[in-house]
Amino acid sequence: MDEKSAVSTSYTLFTGCLINLRYPHFEVTARESANRFGIQLQNSAHFTCCPDPVGMKSMDSTLWLTLAARNLSVGEEKGFPIATLCNGCFETLNTANRILKSDSTKKAQVNTLLIKSGREFKGALEVKHLVQILYEKVAPDGIRKAVQKPLTGMVLATHPGCHALRPSPFVRFDHPIEPKVLDEMVGALGAKVQDYNRKMMCCGLPIYNYDKQVSTGLAMAKVRYLQGVDGLVVTCPSCFLQFESAQLLAKDKTIPPLPIFYYFELLALALGVDPHRIGFAHHRIPVDEAIQKIQQT
Amino acid sequence: MRLEPDLKLKIVDILGSREFYHCYQCGRCTSFCPVFNHFPHAFNPRKIIQKMFIGFTPVLQDPSLWLCTTCYECFEHCPFGINLADVIVAMRNLAGKRYGTRKELTAEWNQMLSSGYIYPETERLRKIRSELSLHPLAPDGAEDLKHLVSALQESFPKASASPMASAPSGAENTECHPHG
Numbered sequence: 001m002d003e004k005s006a007v008s009t010s011y012t013l014f015t016g017c018l019i020n021l022r023y024p025h026f027e028v029t030a031r032e033s034a035n036r037f038g039i040q041l042q043n044s045a046h047f048t049c050c051p052d053p054v055g056m057k058s059m060d061s062t063l064w065l066t067l068a069a070r071n072l073s074v075g076e077e078k079g080f081p082i083a084t085l086c087n088g089c090f091e092t093l094n095t096a097n098r099i100l101k102s103d104s105t106k107k108a109q110v111n112t113l114l115i116k117s118g119r120e121f122k123g124a125l126e127v128k129h130l131v132q133i134l135y136e137k138v139a140p141d142g143i144r145k146a147v148q149k150p151l152t153g154m155v156l157a158t159h160p161g162c163h164a165l166r167p168s169p170f171v172r173f174d175h176p177i178e179p180k181v182l183d184e185m186v187g188a189l190g191a192k193v194q195d196y197n198r199k200m201m202c203c204g205l206p207i208y209n210y211d212k213q214v215s216t217g218l219a220m221a222k223v224r225y226l227q228g229v230d231g232l233v234v235t236c237p238s239c240f241l242q243f244e245s246a247q248l249l250a251k252d253k254t255i256p257p258l259p260i261f262y263y264f265e266l267l268a269l270a271l272g273v274d275p276h277r278i279g280f281a282h283h284r285i286p287v288d289e290a291i292q293k294i295q296q297t
Numbered sequence: 298m299r300l301e302p303d304l305k306l307k308i309v310d311i312l313g314s315r316e317f318y319h320c321y322q323c324g325r326c327t328s329f330c331p332v333f334n335h336f337p338h339a340f341n342p343r344k345i346i347q348k349m350f351i352g353f354t355p356v357l358q359d360p361s362l363w364l365c366t367t368c369y370e371c372f373e374h375c376p377f378g379i380n381l382a383d384v385i386v387a388m389r390n391l392a393g394k395r396y397g398t399r400k401e402l403t404a405e406w407n408q409m410l411s412s413g414y415i416y417p418e419t420e421r422l423r424k425i426r427s428e429l430s431l432h433p434l435a436p437d438g439a440e441d442l443k444h445l446v447s448a449l450q451e452s453f454p455k456a457s458a459s460p461m462a463s464a465p466s467g468a469e470n471t472e473c474h475p476h477g
Contacts, residue, residue: 045435116448166369
């Protein structure tokens, strides 16, 4: 971590497509949570899609890198490190940032294009996931101390998600194969965290357009394996979308529904934020039963 | 059939790296691939890279090329640290250049150009955002993007779906040996 970000408590929030356009409550829960810990999240109207680390990169890697560099240059103009709320945005912006910081040829190539539109990538800032920022600045102990309504009684499993962990030289969020950050962050809320053997499995979302059966089959292999827990916690709206959709599309209706939680929903709940602002009513897999497991203290 | 032995060089040009030459087909990538683990007949990354090495051009039109989720397990487990997922992504880039951008990606790109985001805005969403006192989504990013894209198109005049890709045409096929 560089010195500037170690002392910074202001970040420019990069909300990304899915949260802006499908899960606006996630932004509310992230803002409410960050606010409690004195982390200021600034806005910028000039961001676009990160762009998507799978589709856009598969279409044209140079285009993907250039558009990511444009978003990074918007962040540089604001002057604060970027905080993302999505593993996909996190991977695109982090990977592009590190590629461009280390490869002067690619940087020059991208800047030739950016300068024509009045922008420039300088390589001046860091990109972090908001969960990572809280982990580093507040730490699980600090979260535990701030919790007003612990999730005692809930048994949760975590899905850290591929793009927060890998490719590890670029993203540097947690151990790429034996991650622990999200488990500790969920444990800090008072819930029991259950480890499981299928933890590293991909949600399958990126191939949904190309083979629905394989894509949702991957998600369901995980859901089927997780019977007995009260919910699955994710840090990525794409994984959230996939795990809910796959369950709704699944032909085998004998598999009990598995509630999916975005980490900041649970953090906000434990911090005492009004549950109506959290947006649980918008979940397509109902969460009421899971939340009722919380023992009143 | 005729092979295209320099296919791997075209992938090197896209990646800007020869790192994947170290691959000796050990198959560790495939043993950790979640798609292969659950759907072994649908996707096999070891076979994809092997076909690319020998210049078996039809691999670029094989639907399984699109079943990599880019989870990067292959990269983390490769004894040589080869980023196989990115090799597959580069193969997709080349496939798009030769045979045309996939319609799913063209749709994504068109949405991106019109609003700056790859998901459309709905009336319901506008209502929810306003109930939550969230700022309305500004068109500034999309406007900014339009300036950049026109700069891109000047640099890459053969624009198709992607401003950087060349349009699919018969002429492109001279580069690609007939097979069958």
